[in-house]
């Protein structure tokens with residue numbers, strides 16, 4: 233942990249202006265186009281950079297080569313180090329014992345857990361419940377920590393936090409003080425907030441980072457086939473920032489995602505999550521929420537690397553998330 237923090241700080245000392253051939257004007261152009269750190273440049277292609285305009289392909293090759301020298305691209309870890317890091321993994325309760333069991337004990341730190349489902353399926357309710365739960369002591373399934381929420385749909389409701397806190401016998405004011413909410417107005421703002429999360433974690437002990445919703449801005453801003461590649465590239469970068477935050481801070485990352493109907497599926501459930509392979513491969517745990525009677529919702533675990541697929545019923549209520557019967 234201390235080790236990873238140190239590496240990160242060393243990386244941050246070198247800015248893109250330190251690269252040969254990158255003056256103020258070029259740096260500004262690069263930043264405007266999302267190339268704001270050494271790592272992003274190191275993994276860029278010369279063609280990408282030259283398309284920005286004002287940077288010749290030859291110059292782009294040199295900039296990328298220099299960035300690669302500085303960037304810690306070949307950061308290998310031994311199996312022993314990875315095992316050591318995995319020993320630190322902690323679990324956060326969802327409020328439903330059944331759902332926790334389905335997840336092997338709760339949401340894991342150092343991974344991204346994705347909840348997807350149609351409008352009203354309970355994604356935001358789960359996010360709010362997780363926020364409350366994270367502030368509770370470890371013996372109650374929490375982290376006794378602060379929470380960061382990136383809210384893209386303006387659906388954060390302090391009133392719901394108060395209701396859920398009261399039900400658990402918590403002081404609602406104390407809980408609200410520990411939840412830091414940032415509204416994201418568009419996908420670039422959302423990406424920036426994902427990067428800024430690291431700064432907030434220096435001031436507060438944040439063990440839960442929520443993005444509700446991960447994909448809505450990307451979906452509405454990048455329509456049509458022509459912009460799909462760019463959308464996926466940005467989404468990929470954003471998700472890796474989130475994952476990095478989770479690894480460095482030993483934090484849970486939970487995101488929500490919408491579904492769209494696939495017209496080519498005639499049997500079974502045609503609803504499929506947005507974001508394609510990028511989201512599917514970066515999220516370690518994916519849970520599909522479906523509406524049932526009243527406040528009941530069916531939660532299904534999909535594509536887990538080591539847990540069996542399965543489903544369970546949860547209940548949405550004024551008091552929060554609990555087991556459904």
Ligand code: ADP
Nearest residue numbers: 350351352353354355356357358527548549550
């Ligand atoms: P999504 O984010 O997936 O669109 P939400 O998390 O906003 O969906 O879920 C909305 C549902 O949550 C409502 O249909 C209702 O069943 C439940 N819900 C929200 N607020 C309350 C409340 N105060 N009391 C009981 N149930 C609630």
Ligand code: MG
Nearest residue numbers: 355356385387
């Ligand atoms: Mg919602």
